[in-house]
Amino acid sequence: MSRFTIYQDNYADTTIVSNLFIDEYMKDANDAQIKIYLYLLRMMSAHKATSVSDIADKFNHTEKDVMRALKYWEKNNLLALEYNEDRTLCGIRLLDVTSRSENDVLPLTKIVSMPVTVSKKDIAGRSITEEPAVRTAAETADPFAKPSYSLDELKEFKNNEETSQIIFVAEQYIGRPLTAPEMKTILFFSDRLHFSADLIDYLFQYCVEKGKRDFRYIEKVAISWAQEGISTPAQAARYAAKYDKNVYDIMKALGKSSIPTKAEADYAMKWVREYGFTSDIIMEACERTVLATDKHRFEYADSILKSWHENHVKHKADIRTMDEAHSRKPAAKTAPRNGQFNQFMHTDYDFDTLEKEILSN
Template identity: 25%
Template sequence: MNFKREIIKDFYLRDTCVENIFINEYMTQAPGDYVKVYLFAIMYADFDLQMSNETIAKHLGMEDEDVLKAWSYWEKMGVVKKHYEKASDKFRYQVEFLNLKERVYGKKPKLQKTESKVPDRLKELMADDTIKDMYSEIERITGRLFTGKEPSEILSWIDDYNATPEMIVYAYSYCVKKKNHSNHKYVAAVVKEWTAQGLKTIEQIEDYLEETDNRHYLYKRVLRALGFLRNATEEEKRVMDTWFDQMGFSIEKVLDACKKTTGISNPNINYINSVLKAWSNGVDKPTPAHEEGKTGTGSISKVMKYYEELRASNELKAEGRRAEVYSRIPRVKEIEEESREIGLQISRVMLSGGNDVKNRIRDMKYRVDSLNEEKAYLMTENNFKIDYMDMVYHCPLCRDTGTQDTGDRCICFAERLAAIQKMD
């Protein structure tokens, strides 16, 4: 029995192979028109068809001069090689597309020339099967081959940071999957951070990442309760850490303190800190420093009253939209209540510790994601926008509080104050 594949005669219906090395290492840095020239010409090169620079320019809507510049650029990058018909004529030449795999592998002897700069202990490791496996696994994770000094720099982490091959592979996996980074300098910073924390095993690293992620979740809960959608600053993190680690407050108690900011003109972490300190010392409610000496009268008081009324009006409208959705889709209310309860459970588990915390939190977060997907489906299927129940603010910059996330007064505050003073 013989087998035969049908030959497609129209080459426009065929496929053109482009090396991944070109896409990953060269294309991303090249001018767009130069990439167009490369791809258009390599299509014709696969079928050994004649194509002049003038014709390429016409097809691509470019100037002839730009096509010539493209070939000079690619030759300089080592991607193609020009073969001149006459040494005296620099404008007529044949273009050879070079094998980029050979070019990359051709760089490796340069690494051997600098081996004398590599510590003796690392020289021995280069021939070790563990290191070879490490290199192979990293290339698999990143989806590219090593270039330049990357292999030797990776080895230096073992000597400089006392990192293990297992840790380095895990760092690459973490950076690619979680941070969308495969640059070895970025990975080096991660490895350095882990070793500086005294982490030595994968289990220790995972526990460290889990703890970091859990604490980040608590930070977000607090800021969200204050109406902020940004990440916490380093100083805010330090202050919040004292609430959980030194004062021993639960997340529920901290959120109760956040409720004390209702009606406060500039809710912030420092105010919450003063509330919690007072509670820790047995005092019911502190007098905020920024409120001391203020009479609460005058134009500023009128502006703050305006914001309070505006927020109340917006909340009333949002409640109406929520009631409309709950009436038409009762399941949405059930989903939100279950998600809220799971959020409280996650906070309790984070702070309580105990056995199998990591798996329990992972399962609960997975359940919340599933609930959110179901809610989104139900909303769209019933012709509601996903954010239909959300609060709609008159000023999205400050969310009708008069104060932006940076702590600065919003521009709308000055405008409203000027309007009130003018009426007065």
């Protein structure tokens, strides 16, 4: 079939979208973020002013949703938000991405010729607050660092109708009134991580269902989701499904209570899916690992399970057969070990050498 050309008769009423935006930025954004950015381009092309409330009305979003989308694009250096002295949003600068490669970070001083203006009266008297003017160097360098919010910022957050509902929902999940630091953590989810109310709701539901009500744990989960670019409950559910019950059972068996890292989860899922080991065999390897070392336990357990996989272990009886074969070998010239460790560590490889190798890496 022959190729065809796409064209139109009149280019006068058009909005130009950078190919870089389509190729590199659009795939990671949600529907609301894409709609709002394209609408800003359209308004700029027409030299028209708009407002947060106008955008919210047009797309049936809340003003909070609009601000969250604007901050998302600001974080990605596609626009810059401008504020007046009382920290009210008064303008939007769309940044030039046409000369940017995918690894470039464009300075905020390079702008397109026409800013999109938002006046105070357009925001219906609401004060839209950006991040506090003073940030530490660590907060500036790390986009997932929790800022030191002021009491005024917390008060504004609590007094907003939508965000006060988020606090109420969180209190229902936690089962008690929240402290000021805990409310600042929820402000962090909304303000810095750009979580929607629905995603924050799902975050608390997810953690509480796991029996975790500690805010430090909840914050770690939230940051891990943000680092993965998660912006909806559906995305969070798919992400959480990757770390199924097997992963957390293995974490517990190896003496770990933290959120599994990607490397730890990859190890666990390899043992289950690639090696095809049942839970009892994996738990046996974990038990031997805990008795042998308190460092690099995933690497240590992986060496055990890799050996069993190579020796076609399918049942615990196969492990006993390997142990018995090992016990019939001539004793090593080194002094034997006493105690429980020596009773468990019967395999066809040298765990002392293995541990030294792992610890040296």
